[in-house]
Amino acid sequence: MYSLANKRVLVAGGGGFIGGWLVRLLISSGCTSVRSVDIKPLDEWHTYFDDVENLVLDLSKRESCDTAVKDCDVVFNLAADMGGMGFIENNKALCMLSVLINTHLLQASHIMNVERYFFSSSACVYRSDLQSSTSIPGLKESDAYPASPEDGYGWEKLFSERMCRHFMEDFGIQTRVARYHNVYGPFGTFDGGREKAPAAICRKVADALLSNTKEISIWGDGNQTRSFTFINDTIVGTVKLLESEFCEPLNIGSSEMVTINQLVTIVEEIAGVRLKRNYELSAPKGVRGRNSDNSLIQSVLGWEPSTSLIEGLEQTFSWVYSQRKKQL
DSSP: OOOOTTOEEEEETTTSHHHHHHHHHHHHTTOOEEEEEESSOGGGSSOOOTTSEEEEOOTTSHHHHHHHHTTOSEEEEOOOSOOSHHHHTTOHHHHHTTHHHHHHHHHHHHHTTOSEEEEEEEGGGSOGGGGSSTTOOOBOGGGGOSOOOOTTHHHHHHHHHHHHHHHHHHHOOEEEEEEEOOEEOTTSOOSSSOOOHHHHHHHHHHHHHHHTOOEEEEESOSOOEEEOEEHHHHHHHHHHHHHSSOOSOEEEOOOOEEEHHHHHHHHHHHHTOOOEEEEETTSOOOOSBOOBOOHHHHHHHSOOOOOOHHHHHHHHHHHHHHHHHHHO
């Protein structure tokens, strides 16, 4: 089996939430040559580490990708302009432009003989007609076709998946594609408009607790369903997929589906508070229901995400609360 040991590794998007966690895992597992690249100034990275090579580059530019990929054996492409539903519904063009990053990284990786290339895709590639009910079964990898993904962000991800496939077929570069499902955890974005539901709910409950307002706003009617994947499970699955011989897109997501109302209740119980719920029915809501079918990942990796939602939210709320307390 392929191993990252002694490989020279690039993490594109290393200043982001998932990228920072991946860099941390690579360091702790003994990788001695890690390059972390992000467009943001270093002081705006979610986390960064002094014992890796940190570069600030715009990876939508081909020359930046050449610099980033040079001398690397493995590329993890986690770089994208994205956020939660509030961001992707209102910034479709910006989300689509992330295709430039994957295009130029793949070109550079091909020219420089990279051994393995990982692309972080999303459950947003799945057909919208299969996500119109709150009680849907888990989405299987085959459910991406015939194509009808989330407009903007989902189309970019699906197109980039195909590009990875064809670079592997035409040029021999070993590509791996993960479809992430609603990743959350400590050190993630929790305010500013790009946060996802778990972080947003943790922030809102923390604010209610700190301000003693006893109210919370919820986007939609609260009955929409989702599964949420803890960050540590996400990066462990990412490395397992990269090192495997499986070369088709693969779900990396929890199969523990809950309603948004249930998500709020769990965070309330963690915080020891009960809040009045104010529903914003005109706010961005996304699909009605989404969950991950993990049959294939169990089959090919003998593994699936296992952190329970309550366990992950306990860690996430504790971190968000501490950060919010510093801000207020």
